[in-house]
Amino acid sequence: MTDIVITGIGAFTPLGADAPTTWEGLLAGRNGVAPLTEDWAADLPVRFAAHTAADPLEHLDRVAARRLDRSAQLALIAGLEAWRDAGLGLGDDNPVDHERLGVTCASGIGGLQTTLFQWDIQKEKGPRRVSPFTVPMLMANAPAANLGLRIGARAGVHTPVSACASSNEAIALAVDMMRLGRADIVLAGGTEAVIHALPINAFAQMNALSRRNDDPQHASRPWDVDRDGFVLGEGACLLVLETLEHATARGAHIYGTLAGAGISADSYDIVQPDPSGHGQSSAMERALRNSGLSASDIRHVNAHGTSTPAGDVTEAHSIRRALGDAADQVIVTSTKSMTGHLLGGAGSLETFAALMAINSRQVPATINIENLEPDLPIDVATTVRDLPDGDLAAINNSFGFGGHNVAVVVSNAHQSRGLAS
């Protein structure tokens, strides 16, 4: 089996404008959630969210930015950070064989802010005023396509769409591309930017969002008995994945190994997770098989853990079912307690968090837990927890509306660098 390693990381998130600041924030328990003070939020049933920590326009060329939906802006910043972090350049400084270079960059929803903004313009100012860039901005594959253009990817540029599992699916697809021999190096991850009155209200109408308007910073509280829904976040995270052979040949530094991925579908309900958790467990079991690892190799799980009343408990039982007695030695956390839920950006951000946890041997706390749900069959980290010496592997779960389940496994095999190096 072809070993796949992670050689570059980039993140533009509610906790920071880059990957190191984001990881530092996760370990420090920093809170990315804040009230929405904009006029458009005044009448909404939910008036808080987790915006990116910085304005993307301060990180992009003005002309380039005006042709990109916010979701693509965030992806471009994070993707190019990852690319530079892997020691790679652009144009003449890009040593990679373009025919062997791919991109998989997911989005759960696509360029919705562009769609809504341009529709407002058409209604208010007439058809002639709609931007000719509307279609290339709103299409869900625009973040992937723009990244592909910048780094010169010709092995294939893909945008998996599976709601909140999308960017884990992008990582799974990247692994398949390399193991099937279609690429040697893939920029993989996802992005989302839908903090806007319509999607917030639409999620609220489903009763999916927390309504803790009087105390937003404590709203995302996975496994706390008083959790009442997820908190919408935005951001992007991209990883440079490459075959071990390719990374070694060019002398790349290695954060760890992308050991494998597992995918399943509930086929149960369009939005409710199957309460049996069967599909979730299957995804984790398939991810272990795909990785050539066993349950006893796993020491950490970055859970989907969105802070919904039903979902968190179902996942806890799914983890126990998938790992069996080996779950006793697994520390589970939900970093969504700090970042909110990035939807199509969640999978890659949390795969990054799981990678850094085993890379640094520290699991971030799940913040905001005042009263832990009783009788959980898992060990939830309510403080930062140390991982043991030796070989480590971790699972990152992402589950999406539509019944999509994707588990990704990372390990510290081949690790040659940490964040500071």
Place this chain on the structure above:
Amino acid sequence: MASTEEIRSEVAQIVNEIVGVAPEDVQLDKSFADDLDVDSLSMVEIVVACEEKFGVTIPQEEQGNLKTVGDAVAYIERAQA
């Protein structure tokens, strides 16, 4: 009536806003596509911005004839006359 130079200057500001070319480089003899690197979608934006700025209508079939900055300025002058 705005002078040719006043119209060129306004068009230059629009081109700068949309594609980032320095306004002083937007001269009458410059080709939008060949000299200023204006792609077809950006050209649509420039035309619509000119319509709004100068209160004129530039039909879609005319757009293909606007090869240079001078072509656009001349069209605007005629349309305003």
